[in-house]
Amino acid sequence: MPICSSTSSSSFSSSSSSFGSSSNTNIWIVHGIVAGAAIAAVIGAHVYLDRFRKFRSRVVGIIPARFASSRFEGKPLVQILGKPMIQRTWERAKMATTLDHIVVATDDEKIADCCRQFGADVVMTSESCRNGTERCDEALQKLGKKYDIVVNIQGDEPLIEPEIIDGVVKALQAAPDAVFSTAVTSLKPEDADDPNRVKCVVDNNGYAIYFSRGLIPFNKSGKVNPQFPYLLHLGIQSYDTKFLKIYPDLQPTPLQLEEDLEQLKVLENGYKMKVIKVDHEAHGVDTPEDVEKIESLMLERNLS
Ligand SMILES: *[C@@H]1O[C@H](CO)[C@@H](O)[C@H](O)[C@H]1NC(C)=O
Ligand SMILES: *[C@@H]1O[C@H](CO)[C@@H](O)[C@H](O)[C@H]1NC(C)=O
DSSP states (O other): OOOOOOOOOOOOOOOOOOOOOOSOHHHHHHHHHHHHHHHHHHHHHHHHHHHHHHTTOOEEEEEEEOSOOSSSTTGGGOEETTEEHHHHHHHHHHTOSSOSEEEEEESOHHHHHHHHHTTOEEEEOOTTOOSHHHHHHHHHHHHOSOOSEEEEEOTTOTTOOHHHHHHHHHHHHHOTTEEEEEEEEEOOGGGTTOTTSOEEEEOTTSBEEEEESSOSSOOTTSSOOTTSOOEEEEEEEEEEHHHHHHGGGSOOOHHHHHHTOTHHHHHHTTOEEEEEEOOOOOOOOOSHHHHHHHHHHHHHTTOO
């Protein structure tokens, strides 16, 4: 079960006042004050509610999917226990409660056809998109509707929990000073030296300090510390859409280039990124061999 940060919900009671006709002026004054206070309270609640409701409330989930992949051609359409992988991701995303809209962004007609068949909305993006972020950005522009948050849901995590999607959205809604949010989970000791497993360190308030392909923090002994709660970065992120407009224009930064980690550009430019910790076993599908692994795992756990 994922442990997600949850925002507290507030309830408001609006007071109603009744006005009886009275000949006594004093009572009128008292009524006037009561009514004024009640109206002020209602207006106050509205202003507060509006702010509460409107702050980054319009959310779109985008699943970027491309057919050509250096490691795994046609990956989004690979069958996992009889269903295309992209459909599995989409079905999981559908269960998230914070998304107003979910679209698949693709440059490929086969993927688009397949997605329309199972009922997904599709936005065609150009083949020139260099990565998922650019694809999300283009899809967002083509959608034409206004959204405050876009969640980039990687199509190669077919077992993504909807609670994790909701978790990153709520984290960004609750952290006005952050422009970006993402998720981490416990790093398995055997993944400590794997450069494809990206590690993360966060500050006391849950903001990202750094991401690395190397093991961070680095224990003085030079060995992995079995006691330390190392964090593994998961491939889900959400951005403030205003930030997404300037993000592509930010020049590549030294640490980003050195580690080949796009998210470092955000931190190097001084923007804040909120990180939630979740309980999740990553089962990303990167190679054809991963498909068998994930299928046997699903059978084992009775997932279909
Ligand atoms: C390093 O790891 C060991 C356990 O392997 C731990 O006892 C120690 O506190 C850690 N930190 C330093 C600075 O050695
Ligand atoms: C991905 O796209 C972003 C936004 O357009 C760009 O800034 C970044 O350099 C790209 N990263 C890679 C690895 O191409």
